[in-house]
Amino acid sequence: EVQLLESGGGLVQPGGSLRLSCAASGFTFSSYAMSWVRQAPGKGLEWVSVIGGDSVTTFYANSVKGRFIISRDNSKNTLYLQMNSLRVDDTAVFYCVKTIWSASYRFDPWGQGTLVTVSS
């Protein structure tokens, strides 16, 4: 069974930084792209970033480009999201998602999410 467990969320001041982690199990982690998708409180879903299985390719939403960095450590089956220059409107639950990218652009399954709150 695929399991994705996010961690690292919390309260941070505007302009601050935070690193999210996602521990994966139940599948060959290095064979799959992985994404971060976020959901502001009471709002819809927003794709944030995707990384290929070999870390060669990374793509970002315009809203986070230049501020967020996605990475992975296949030896630890772990996905990361380094978030810098955080803004109040980055407040959201961040989901780690196993991704089929260029062949299908689908997200399945999703972790339970970790809440990031940006506030002074």
Place this chain on the structure above:
Amino acid sequence: QSALTQPASVSGSPGQSITISCTGTSSDVGTYNFVSWYQQRPGKAPKLMIYEGSKRPSGVSNRFSGSKSGNTASLTISGLQAEDEADYFCCSFAGSNTVVFGGGTKLTVL
């Protein structure tokens, strides 16, 4: 990267069929056959229900079906059940290695 347009809410009675629309543009839904649909129950993570427009993952009921016409994709749920009450989100590839989600539709089973 403008969000796809979904109705804020739809409702139906048990046993009925409902359809949720997802309207994009010729830059996303209209050009690519990469529309997916996600179900999100309160307090839970989203779950993939339909991908590549009309394909169902293993384990998803055949009461769920997807289609597309022009710039609008649709999710149809037949034989509505109480357990179908949830938020539903569409998603489409939008070119330039990006995807865009819809704003979500709250389904109420009366």
